[in-house]
Amino acid sequence: MSREMRIIWLHDRLSSNDPASMNEYTGKFGISSRQARRDFKYMRANLGAPLKYSHTSREYFYSEAYRLPSLFEDSMKSQTKSENLVSSIFLKAINRKKAVKVVFRGGNELFFSPACFDERQERFCGVQEDGELLFVRSDEVDKVKITSRKYIEEPMLWNKLFPRGAKFSEAHFDLEKDFRVYHFFHFGDLVMFLASNKEARITGPEDIVEKLKEITASLLKTLGA
Numbered sequence: 001m002s003r004e005m006r007i008i009w010l011h012d013r014l015s016s017n018d019p020a021s022m023n024e025y026t027g028k029f030g031i032s033s034r035q036a037r038r039d040f041k042y043m044r045a046n047l048g049a050p051l052k053y054s055h056t057s058r059e060y061f062y063s064e065a066y067r068l069p070s071l072f073e074d075s076m077k078s079q080t081k082s083e084n085l086v087s088s089i090f091l092k093a094i095n096r097k098k099a100v101k102v103v104f105r106g107g108n109e110l111f112f113s114p115a116c117f118d119e120r121q122e123r124f125c126g127v128q129e130d131g132e133l134l135f136v137r138s139d140e141v142d143k144v145k146i147t148s149r150k151y152i153e154e155p156m157l158w159n160k161l162f163p164r165g166a167k168f169s170e171a172h173f174d175l176e177k178d179f180r181v182y183h184f185f186h187f188g189d190l191v192m193f194l195a196s197n198k199e200a201r202i203t204g205p206e207d208i209v210e211k212l213k214e215i216t217a218s219l220l221k222t223l224g225a
Contacts, residue, residue, distance in 0.1 A: 002139035003039055004072075006031075010039075010060075011049070011068055019059035030164060047072060086138040089146065090114045090124045094159055099149040105142045111149050112136060115157040118164065125162060127152045133168060133183055156184035156193050172204040179203075191215065 006029050013020050026036050040060065043049040050063040093100045094114050103109040112134060114126040124136050131152065162168075166185040173180045176199050184190050190208070194200055202209060 003042065006039055007043060014060065014062045015066070019054070019057065019061040021059045086141045086144050087121050089144050091117070091121065093146050097151045097153065098146045099151045100144050101147050102136060102141055103143040104140055111147065113152040115154040116160040116162050119161055125157065125168070127154060131181060154183055156182055156189040169208065171202055171208050174201045174203050175199055
């Protein structure tokens with residue numbers, strides 16, 4: 001989530017006389033305390049916010065009534081609309097299994113096959129044309145459009161919601177001499193993929209193969225086989 005969106009959240013919170021701690025702020029947005037302090041410094045220096053810190057309660061609060069500058073609010077409305085549009089295009093591309101062309105705000109551009117998203121539908125995961133896993137945040141994107149480029153499928157990620165802190169892994173497959181690398185964040189999805197694709201033979205990495213063997217042995221023991 002962008003700095004502006006974080007500031008809006010904090011402003012609404014503090015304007016309701018509901019102080020917020022550093023841990024709560026960093027935890028909610030998944031940012032470091034250093035980044036949070038930069039946000040607070042920006043609010044004080046650039047927006048004139050009467051943001052204070054209580055060493056007793058270890059919380060941030062407004063020392064007096066305060067309203068965000070109108071130019072900031074207008075800018076936020078425009079940015080929010082833009083980010084919502086980007087997210088909607090990503091979601092449409094996932095649903096239709098279409099690759100997109102992404103132009104980032106820094107000017108870089110690439111083709112991307114989005115596969116899954118976070119709970120806020122602001123962060124998207126998929127693969128680039130070289131098969132490398134990529135995460136894209138909607139607030140990083142200047143322009144995005146659906147293309148006719150080949151969509152690179154990720155069957156264990158497709159149209160799934162990934163939780164905060166999810167750890168993504170890869171598995172190597174031999175699909176009747178068609179060698180593929182697919183990604184997953186939940187081991188159960190790998191098990192289900194193998195169960196529903198009888199022709200798929202997993203070839204690595206070794207730790208993934210060993211874990212599957214352990215699960216298989218445990219199941220056979222439970223079933224008395």
